[in-house]
Amino acid sequence: MGEIIPHWLTKQAELSPNRIAIEWEDGRRVTFHQLKTRSQQLARKLANSGVKKGSHVAILSPNSMEMITAIHALSYLGAVIVLLNIRLTAEELNFQVKDAEVSHLLTDDSMLETGQKLNVNVITSFTMAEKSAEKDVALQEEINLDDPFTIMYTSGTTGFPKGVVHTYGNHWWSAISSALNLGLNQADKWLIPLPLFHVSGLSTLLKGIIYGMPVYLFVKFDERRVHEAIMTKGITIISVVAVMLQRWLHIMEEGERPDKLRCALLGGGPAPKSLLEKAKKRNIPVFQSYGMTETSSQIATLSPTDALRKLGSAGKPLFPAQLRIDKKDNEKIGEIVVKGPMVTKGYYNRDDANRDAFTDGWLKTGDLGYLDEDGYLYVVDRRKDLIISGGENIYPSEIEGVLSGMEQVKEVGVAGKGDPDWGQVPVAFVVPRGKIAKEEIYRFLQQKLAKYKWPKEIYFVDALPRNAANKLVRHKLLDLMDQT
Amino acid sequence: MGEIIPHWLTKQAELSPNRIAIEWEDGRRVTFHQLKTRSQQLARKLANSGVKKGSHVAILSPNSMEMITAIHALSYLGAVIVLLNIRLTAEELNFQVKDAEVSHLLTDDSMLETGQKLNVNVITSFTMAEKSAEKDVALQEEINLDDPFTIMYTSGTTGFPKGVVHTYGNHWWSAISSALNLGLNQADKWLIPLPLFHVSGLSTLLKGIIYGMPVYLFVKFDERRVHEAIMTKGITIISVVAVMLQRWLHIMEEGERPDKLRCALLGGGPAPKSLLEKAKKRNIPVFQSYGMTETSSQIATLSPTDALRKLGSAGKPLFPAQLRIDKKDNEKIGEIVVKGPMVTKGYYNRDDANRDAFTDGWLKTGDLGYLDEDGYLYVVDRRKDLIISGGENIYPSEIEGVLSGMEQVKEVGVAGKGDPDWGQVPVAFVVPRGKIAKEEIYRFLQQKLAKYKWPKEIYFVDALPRNAANKLVRHKLLDLMDQT
Numbered sequence: 001m002g003e004i005i006p007h008w009l010t011k012q013a014e015l016s017p018n019r020i021a022i023e024w025e026d027g028r029r030v031t032f033h034q035l036k037t038r039s040q041q042l043a044r045k046l047a048n049s050g051v052k053k054g055s056h057v058a059i060l061s062p063n064s065m066e067m068i069t070a071i072h073a074l075s076y077l078g079a080v081i082v083l084l085n086i087r088l089t090a091e092e093l094n095f096q097v098k099d100a101e102v103s104h105l106l107t108d109d110s111m112l113e114t115g116q117k118l119n120v121n122v123i124t125s126f127t128m129a130e131k132s133a134e135k136d137v138a139l140q141e142e143i144n145l146d147d148p149f150t151i152m153y154t155s156g157t158t159g160f161p162k163g164v165v166h167t168y169g170n171h172w173w174s175a176i177s178s179a180l181n182l183g184l185n186q187a188d189k190w191l192i193p194l195p196l197f198h199v200s201g202l203s204t205l206l207k208g209i210i211y212g213m214p215v216y217l218f219v220k221f222d223e224r225r226v227h228e229a230i231m232t233k234g235i236t237i238i239s240v241v242a243v244m245l246q247r248w249l250h251i252m253e254e255g256e257r258p259d260k261l262r263c264a265l266l267g268g269g270p271a272p273k274s275l276l277e278k279a280k281k282r283n284i285p286v287f288q289s290y291g292m293t294e295t296s297s298q299i300a301t302l303s304p305t306d307a308l309r310k311l312g313s314a315g316k317p318l319f320p321a322q323l324r325i326d327k328k329d330n331e332k333i334g335e336i337v338v339k340g341p342m343v344t345k346g347y348y349n350r351d352d353a354n355r356d357a358f359t360d361g362w363l364k365t366g367d368l369g370y371l372d373e374d375g376y377l378y379v380v381d382r383r384k385d386l387i388i389s390g391g392e393n394i395y396p397s398e399i400e401g402v403l404s405g406m407e408q409v410k411e412v413g414v415a416g417k418g419d420p421d422w423g424q425v426p427v428a429f430v431v432p433r434g435k436i437a438k439e440e441i442y443r444f445l446q447q448k449l450a451k452y453k454w455p456k457e458i459y460f461v462d463a464l465p466r467n468a469a470n471k472l473v474r475h476k477l478l479d480l481m482d483q484t
Numbered sequence: 485m486g487e488i489i490p491h492w493l494t495k496q497a498e499l500s501p502n503r504i505a506i507e508w509e510d511g512r513r514v515t516f517h518q519l520k521t522r523s524q525q526l527a528r529k530l531a532n533s534g535v536k537k538g539s540h541v542a543i544l545s546p547n548s549m550e551m552i553t554a555i556h557a558l559s560y561l562g563a564v565i566v567l568l569n570i571r572l573t574a575e576e577l578n579f580q581v582k583d584a585e586v587s588h589l590l591t592d593d594s595m596l597e598t599g600q601k602l603n604v605n606v607i608t609s610f611t612m613a614e615k616s617a618e619k620d621v622a623l624q625e626e627i628n629l630d631d632p633f634t635i636m637y638t639s640g641t642t643g644f645p646k647g648v649v650h651t652y653g654n655h656w657w658s659a660i661s662s663a664l665n666l667g668l669n670q671a672d673k674w675l676i677p678l679p680l681f682h683v684s685g686l687s688t689l690l691k692g693i694i695y696g697m698p699v700y701l702f703v704k705f706d707e708r709r710v711h712e713a714i715m716t717k718g719i720t721i722i723s724v725v726a727v728m729l730q731r732w733l734h735i736m737e738e739g740e741r742p743d744k745l746r747c748a749l750l751g752g753g754p755a756p757k758s759l760l761e762k763a764k765k766r767n768i769p770v771f772q773s774y775g776m777t778e779t780s781s782q783i784a785t786l787s788p789t790d791a792l793r794k795l796g797s798a799g800k801p802l803f804p805a806q807l808r809i810d811k812k813d814n815e816k817i818g819e820i821v822v823k824g825p826m827v828t829k830g831y832y833n834r835d836d837a838n839r840d841a842f843t844d845g846w847l848k849t850g851d852l853g854y855l856d857e858d859g860y861l862y863v864v865d866r867r868k869d870l871i872i873s874g875g876e877n878i879y880p881s882e883i884e885g886v887l888s889g890m891e892q893v894k895e896v897g898v899a900g901k902g903d904p905d906w907g908q909v910p911v912a913f914v915v916p917r918g919k920i921a922k923e924e925i926y927r928f929l930q931q932k933l934a935k936y937k938w939p940k941e942i943y944f945v946d947a948l949p950r951n952a953a954n955k956l957v958r959h960k961l962l963d964l965m966d967q968t
Contacts, residue, residue: 003653003657003825004823004825005803005804005825006803006804006805006806008803014800014859015787015800142806169487173487176660179663179664179668180663180695180696183667183669183670184663184667184668185667185669186667210803316498316499319496319499319694320487320489321490339488340488340489341488361488375498
């Protein structure tokens with residue numbers, strides 16, 4: 001049986017009733033006491049429409065106060081929350097609500113129309129839910145860390161998406177692991193420019209509850225407003241993906257220094273070295289990290305003392321986590337395999353996938369990487385993104401890293417394309433900054449990259465395909481060829 | 485099944501190999517890497533004398549590097565460690581080693597003679613153990629948090645002492661709970677002037693491993709040397725009991741301020757208000773706390789923001805803990821009852837005691853206290869120390885608190901004495917500072933305390949009975965009457 005702790009929001013509301021829990025970019029603020037009171041009220045209203053312990057309730061919403069209240073309200077009822085990505089089509093959403101056996105759907109008012117297209121019994125907007133009467137039900141006073149709390153679908157390029165089940169314990173251990181790594185300061189305030197339906201956003205929201213720390217929320221990333229918040233609102237930590245950091249750096253004025261920021265936690269895949277070097281020049285403490293939905297956010301992070309010495313590494317596995325590389329003896333790079341109490345116990349209703357992915361508590365991540373002689377992790381690529389060209393392994397991220405070092409390259413993505421001679425060849429998609437010729441790019445590559453790694457084709461595009469967390473979606477790159 | 489984490493010392497040695505793990509008052513220092521290497525070597529040597537997973541191994545030692553190495557060595561073998569109090573008589577020790585089914589005893593060289601009087605099969609001093617050859621055995625690479633790690637005996641005034649079993653998880657959760665309360669700073673260094681065979685000392689030793697934080701160790705408390713360490717060695721946190729704080733304050737020079745010290749964690753029973761006020765004047769951030777062996781160190785602590793507003797309170801239960809007062813409706817004070825993952829699962833081989841003490845995971849502490857209107861805990865007394873005089877409840881700590889406010893009173897203890905008229909009456913034992921007459925004491929009490937609470941007898945003594953953790957042992961006070 002799992003460990004039992006008091007309900008985390010009730011507890012934090014007892015410990016720090018008047019401390020700010022949530023702060024929005026537009027100035028709205030909510031204390032832990034207010035957040036608890038509202039969430040408990042909403043829980044009693046949702047109980048009225050039949051939500052109870054074990055119900056599977058989906059939420060379809062951009063970041064909003066109502067969404068946060070709903071997440072906690074559902075935990076007070078002991079319901080399992082299915083967090084839906086608002087960018088998906090009705091067909092994709094229908095797959096997920098069916099797969100996760102969702103009985104109730106809660107939507108942001110703006111998403112109600114989309115929501116009504118889904119095959120769910122009870123469909124309610126936040127405003128409709130607020131209008132319900134409160135039912136006199138017992139709310140959860142304790143949390144059993146073994147109980148399931150959320151289900152999030154991983155994109156999965158082969159086969160159908162899989163629902164990652166997170167227990168309360170997975171989220172708890174993720175928060176604790178991060179605290180042991182980053183430390184816990186009284187003055188901390190963590191900025192989330194990421195969607196709460198992704199684990200990166202949700203995990204930070206829960207860290208706020210567990211640490212008693214205010215989180216500063218954006219509905220969506222905007223580099224100018226994020227920059228202003230960092231410079232004037234006492235932000236000490238921010239979660240970002242590479243492209244956000246890039247955009248932010250691009251608009252920073254010469255000489256500006258975000259003095260209070262003690263950590264820019266960088267997730268969402270390997271970052272180009274040139275970006276890390278730019279951030280270093282600006283005194284921005286970038287902590288490269290490695291994680292995925294299955295690990296309830298980062299499972300490895302480069303610690304402050306090593307940030308400069310091991311540029312480009314995702315660091316070491318967090319204190320309660322283990323990580324090894326599954327590889328042949330004569331190879332350096334292999335599949336990253338992880339274990340720890342923040343790792344999901346499995347995919348919802350997918351015995352086959354679970355049998356494939358888990359062995360004795362170890363999860364095969366599908367990512368490729370290596371450990372250097374000091375045990376630092378370098379993530380190379382998704383295994384499925386690996387390009388095998390004439391028997392040689394080519395890593396798209398390596399080519400992207402080199403190309404993004406060019407001043408005229410704003411963003412770049414590389415993917416493997418089928419080739420009758422070589423099996424596969426790399427192809428690059430470049431969002432240029434100003435004017436640039438392909439010849440210039442090849443001239444730049446001459447000194448930097450072995451010729452067999454050069455992209456055989458280069459396309460100039462307006463934007464790269466990214467998911468809601470702003471992560472590059474490599475498997476959609478080749479679709480861009482038709483548009484150019 | 486419990487959560488699995490990597491072995492904590494191996495892990496910290498990987499994360500922070502060159503960071504100082506242990507620093508001694510005489511200047512000796514050991515890094516996490518060195519501590520791991522030595523502990524693993526000693527583990528292989530101990531394996532040679534038959535120690536293996538599940539063995540019950542007692543340690544009889546004052547604080548020493550060898551003792552620390554032995555604690556970790558035994559965890560690498562998966563043995564259960566019985567920590568013996570070096571002040572006990574051979575008879576008392578024999579009770580414990582028999583009760584805990586100890587197969588091996590490890591002693592400090594200075595304690596070998598005492599050790600040899602005990603009924604244990606294999607008795608080895610640290611030096612003898614170091615001379616063994618190393619056996620090629622597999623060492624624990626992981627820790628299952630549900631596995632038992634240590635057994636410590638509680639003094640227990642009625643009946644025989646009981647062995648409190650701590651799992652690895654109990655210690656883990658204690659460390660995490662404390663971090664969520666006190667924060668985690670990169671610069672932290674925690675001073676332990678307490679014995680490692682008590683939970684107060686051992687828990688801090690383990691916090692050091694889990695946080696990656698140096699601990700600064702004393703063999704025994706000495707106010708002048710502790711003062712010097714605090715002023716010159718970058719100490720940020722110190723664990724103390726009231727009498728240590730008192731002695732330290734007494735030797736501090738006017739105007740001295742321990743600037744780096746961010747927390748003096750005060751345990752070991754209620755502290756007199758006058759002491760807390762003195763500390764406040766000196767800018768010493770005293771965090772009053774409440775805990776016991778059964779809760780693996782503090783389970784409630786007064787947080788920094790409330791330290792001044794709620795002087796005398798032990799604060800609120802730590803984040804993962806729950807606490808309530810078991811009392812009749814019309815009463816304010818009742819028995820403190822606690823629950824949480826840091827609370828022991830039970831006493832070793834004591835089904836009866838466990839049935840009495842535990843209900844649905846809640847532990848009856850035997851302590852009396854109340855919660856104020858804001859939910860802050862005030863610990864009044866041990867239930868067994870309560871004096872019932874003519875039907876009135878009299879709390880020794882209240883009388884002690886008042887008397888210790890007199891400049892001429894260095895230390896004071898109060899106990900109940902049988903009385904034919906009143907059932908019990910309070911009797912005070914005073915260690916005076918300079919000269920003082922009993923009349924002066926009663927004059928002092930006139931304004932401060934209702935007459936029925938006045939001690940019926942006052943004895944002047946040279947010292948009060950204290951245990952190895954320097955806690956007042958009230959039930960031995962009355963023995964002093966014969967000596968005066």
